Amino acid sequence: MAKRRRKFVQCPNCGYTFEEVNNYCPNCGQENHDLNVPVKHLVEEAFESTLHYDTKFWRTFKYLITRPGYLTEKFNLGQRASYVPPFRLYVFVSIFFFTTIALFASESLVVSDVDGAKAQLEATNPDAAARVMQADSLARSQVGLARNDTASVIINKEVDNKFRNFLNNEEQARQKLLKNISFMMFVLMPFFGFILYLFYWSQRRNYVEHLMFSVHFHTFVFLLIMFAILVEVVFSSFDTNGWVFLISMAYLFFALRYVYKESYLRTAVKLLPIFLTYLASLAILFVATVGVSVLFS
Template identity: 85%
Template sequence: MAKKRRKFVQCPNCGYTFEEVNNYCPNCGQENHDLNVPVKHLVEEFFESTLHYDTKFWLTFKYLLTRPGYLTEKFNLGKRVSYVPPFRLYVFVSIFFFTAVALFASDGLVISDAQSAKNQLETTNPEAVAQILQADSLARVKAGLPANDTSSFIAGDTSSVIINEEVDNKFRNFLKNEEQSRQKLLKNISFMMFVLMPFFGFILYLFYRSQRRNYVEHLMFSVHFHTFVFLLIMFAILVEVIFSNIDTNGWVFLISMVYLFFALRYVYKESYLRTAVKLIPIGLTYLISLAILFIATVGISVLFS
């Protein structure tokens, strides 16, 4: 919908004489639109532009949810004005996503991941060290060496025990300051996902390099896919909040893979069989990368807590 403009003859900012086609001043960039009008006109313009944006907004969400790959295809073809730009859409959805996680799903996130790591580190307590020393002595007796000679053990393993104890203390502090730790972890995870998006685009670039597409096309695919996954996880969180006995993790994974399959098929125009064959290594590479980045994110969150 074209904006109805009340144009000036001359730019009120710099005095440039407008031509009829000038919607903005070529000299200073100010919009050629007179806002010095009755409030009624401004209100009408506000609702007109808002309703127009709402139409674009809901149309974008409609195609994102119901037609995998459609928005990416339209963006790559240059048909962009009718839809919300990919990164703006991602930022908008991610704000609601991480808010939902912080409100309803972050407790388990902090406790389960940090607690499991903490349990592993508890093997560095004094009793465990004593057991290690005893085993070392027995091994020395079998080898014909003095049982009480632990110099090599001390040289080789004491430093690692000290480091483990230090890491253990970090985990304990991380669990102790639960609210602060949760916020830090969520912040780092949001950054992790922002890093993962272009990386997934690079994975697609490698698998579809024979099509000689620009990397930006693969990146837009990644942005739209992650936006859909965020919406799906938010819906899953809502379901689990309402029905506490339902576990949605398996369904989230399954729906994400089905969506990815049809999106790849729509955008890259390969056969169903070829798309299915490529989906397996693409999915595995993505999941391994996600796991590595997530573990690294948790570790960084703990070590710098």
């Protein structure tokens, strides 16, 4: 929607004489648009601009959800004016995503203490608890054998204290972990773009195209997880984890097929290693994020 301008004959700032096509002054850069009008005209303009942005906003969300890869394709083709820019869309959605996690799902990120963690693990998975206790016993015996190594004992004690403090300060730990996870996801996006760059090397695409795919994919996954969290809040007995995984896989498959124009078979063959590489990267970054959160707590 073109902006309806009330144009000057001369620039009020520098006196340059405008031509009809000048929307901005070529001399000083000031916009060629008269704002000295009744308030009702300014209100009408603001409403018109807002309505136009809302239309763009909802159109973008509609295609993001219902047509995997469509927004990436449009961006790569240079058809961008009708849609919200990818990074702006990601930032907007991520704010609501981490707010939703903080309000409804953050209690699962941290347990209150070490004993509570052991009890929780024993209740949910006795075999895993037994292995943890065995490993803990072995670690204690090894520490006992290494008591003469003073530096090692001090380091182990320091790490143990940090870990216990991290678990005991539950609210502070949760906030720090959420903050670091948000940064982790921001790092993961360009890395996933690089994974796509490697898998589709033969297409000789610019890295930016793969990065935009990654941004749109993560934005959709954020929306999906938000919806899943809200479903579990309403229906507490309903487990959405499996559905989130399957829908994410299906969305990624159709998005890859739409953007990279390969056959269904070639896309399916590439999907599994791409997704497994992505999950492995996610797991490594998450463990590193938890470690950093503990060490700097």
